[in-house]
Amino acid sequence: MKILAIAPYPGLKELLLSLGQNQPFELVVETGDLNAGLHYAKEAENNGTDIIISRGGTAELIQEQVSIPVIEVEVSGYDMLRVITLIKDFPGKAAIVGFAAIAEGASAVCSLVDIDVKTITITEADEVQSRLEVLQKNGYQVIIGDVITVRIAEELGLNGILLTSGRESVSKAFYEARKSYNIVENMKAWYGIGDIVLRNMQQEVAVLDQKGKVKYAGTDDPAFIQNIVWDYFGKMDYAFQKMESSPSYSFLYERGSRMWFIQSQVIREEGEPLGVFFLSDIDDIQAVRGLDIQSNQHRTTGPSTVLEGRISESVEMNKMYEKALAFAGAGRNILIEGERGTGKGRTAELMHLSSERHRSPFITIDCEQVTENELERISSDPLEGYSLVSLAEGGTVLLKNIDTLSHSGQQMVSRALQVKGNTQIISSASRELEPLVQQSFLGSLYDQAAELKLYIPPLRERKEDIESLSSLFINESNVRYGKQISGIREESLELLREIDWPGNVSQLYRVIEEAVLIAEQSYLEVEDIRQALPQKWEYSNIQVSGTLSEIETRVIKQVLEQEHHNHSRTAKRLGINRTTLWRKLKQDKQES
Numbered sequence: 001m002k003i004l005a006i007a008p009y010p011g012l013k014e015l016l017l018s019l020g021q022n023q024p025f026e027l028v029v030e031t032g033d034l035n036a037g038l039h040y041a042k043e044a045e046n047n048g049t050d051i052i053i054s055r056g057g058t059a060e061l062i063q064e065q066v067s068i069p070v071i072e073v074e075v076s077g078y079d080m081l082r083v084i085t086l087i088k089d090f091p092g093k094a095a096i097v098g099f100a101a102i103a104e105g106a107s108a109v110c111s112l113v114d115i116d117v118k119t120i121t122i123t124e125a126d127e128v129q130s131r132l133e134v135l136q137k138n139g140y141q142v143i144i145g146d147v148i149t150v151r152i153a154e155e156l157g158l159n160g161i162l163l164t165s166g167r168e169s170v171s172k173a174f175y176e177a178r179k180s181y182n183i184v185e186n187m188k189a190w191y192g193i194g195d196i197v198l199r200n201m202q203q204e205v206a207v208l209d210q211k212g213k214v215k216y217a218g219t220d221d222p223a224f225i226q227n228i229v230w231d232y233f234g235k236m237d238y239a240f241q242k243m244e245s246s247p248s249y250s251f252l253y254e255r256g257s258r259m260w261f262i263q264s265q266v267i268r269e270e271g272e273p274l275g276v277f278f279l280s281d282i283d284d285i286q287a288v289r290g291l292d293i294q295s296n297q298h299r300t301t302g303p304s305t306v307l308e309g310r311i312s313e314s315v316e317m318n319k320m321y322e323k324a325l326a327f328a329g330a331g332r333n334i335l336i337e338g339e340r341g342t343g344k345g346r347t348a349e350l351m352h353l354s355s356e357r358h359r360s361p362f363i364t365i366d367c368e369q370v371t372e373n374e375l376e377r378i379s380s381d382p383l384e385g386y387s388l389v390s391l392a393e394g395g396t397v398l399l400k401n402i403d404t405l406s407h408s409g410q411q412m413v414s415r416a417l418q419v420k421g422n423t424q425i426i427s428s429a430s431r432e433l434e435p436l437v438q439q440s441f442l443g444s445l446y447d448q449a450a451e452l453k454l455y456i457p458p459l460r461e462r463k464e465d466i467e468s469l470s471s472l473f474i475n476e477s478n479v480r481y482g483k484q485i486s487g488i489r490e491e492s493l494e495l496l497r498e499i500d501w502p503g504n505v506s507q508l509y510r511v512i513e514e515a516v517l518i519a520e521q522s523y524l525e526v527e528d529i530r531q532a533l534p535q536k537w538e539y540s541n542i543q544v545s546g547t548l549s550e551i552e553t554r555v556i557k558q559v560l561e562q563e564h565h566n567h568s569r570t571a572k573r574l575g576i577n578r579t580t581l582w583r584k585l586k587q588d589k590q591e592s
């Protein structure tokens, strides 16, 4: 609390300074009456002073012109008694001149102590001079009053005695100042709560004190919020430490299959910090297509070392892993480029788990699946609810397939990224993004998203990885389907290496998975792989044993099957006319 005291006379300054020592506030004292005092008060109002203390007419003038509270140092009964006792033996007639508060008080004190002092009540400062002139004519020599009265009395050649304020009055003013400060602060806190509550009407709110006890609640079940806070932070000290670290701290809370989003803020009531917690049920946001939220709240292990230990047979991939590890903690936005299914999403997740963010949320939003309306809702300003970026506070948001965003989608995401706070943003694209900047991709979004770049080569350029990936996927499929496949034949691997894998690692995964399901032996045989390969890959699915005519028949039959026995289309694809096709089929029938 900062106090400015304006003393209309020097003695009051001394008293204020001496009593102001060791008080729980910062005190500045200036001397100046009326306009001089007002000047200091106006300056103080602009430099963060909380309360002004002054006296008499100066205090009144200040009160009219500034908006911060003004506390008056009063003239107490003691103060009057002191002055009256002082002039009691003074030869000559004495009068007290002042506004009602002073004149009436003085008259009461005089009659109590049985001293005959005339009291004159004025209603306006302008009256002082004429009243004093009359008193002078009537033989009065001593005038007791306020600063202005005493000044005029002295100008007229009278003896002016200033009614000074003593210790009790100054102490009382300090006490009043502290009380007003608390009231103002309280009101500010309440204004703060009211303001936030209004902004978040759709949310439930509970206000907890430092011990975790519910102080106020805007919900039927404050204990629910209280339990979440206790469970999430463990200790209330830790909760307040976290909340004070940013203007608004938010987190995801997961229990069973449900998740909630909690936004919090610290406010102060009489100097005591209180935590305000807003609860949003995010079931509705979880239902958004293309959105996947992992809270990671229950992870107990440290950051993963999986990226460090990642060794590939491919030089390119090893370089990529090294870069990914270096980028993981860099705190910059990262763009991962590579064809469909090369492992961009997986790499992003490994980066998250390898970084200090591993216990914070990892949220994937597939830009290809999310609708524009949903995108608008989840990328909105965090103050108007929650946004993806605030849901992932401290964690990572993966913008999958960012290259598929529409123009307005790009604008929304670009705006959302401007307020990303402490969230790592990783984007993935299956096309090279930079060349698109000239045509369809927003340059500003590219600059935001691609502060650092990674590239994952397609599987056909690193066929040396097929063997280890296959073993990995056999194991995963064994686990999933309860099979006991113990390996893959070398011929099967050779067949897998013949393929160009347009769908990359994802496609390899599906083929191995299907082969594991089909396999009846303990090794994946060539036949298992063939059966698992998609039909349209005729080049690898056709057995090349037998005569040319037999191979030709197999090709014709397969194309026929793919074209659902439509002879025209089959003939067109094979580059022969329909009659030739019919003849070849007839010939085959006869032979078999």
Ligand SMILES: Nc1ncnc2c1ncn2[C@@H]1O[C@H](COP(=O)(O)OP(=O)(O)OP(=O)(O)O)[C@@H](O)[C@H]1O
Binding pocket: 338, 339, 340, 341, 342, 343, 344, 345, 346, 347, 400, 401, 428, 430, 469, 472, 505, 506, 509
């Ligand atoms: N090096 C790897 N080791 C094990 N599994 C991998 C590896 N790379 C990719 N995968 C697996 O391949 C599949 C595809 O990976 P992911 O979804 O990360 O690819 P993507 O490039 O993001 O795909 P898309 O372009 O379709 O979004 C996933 O099942 C993933 O677990």
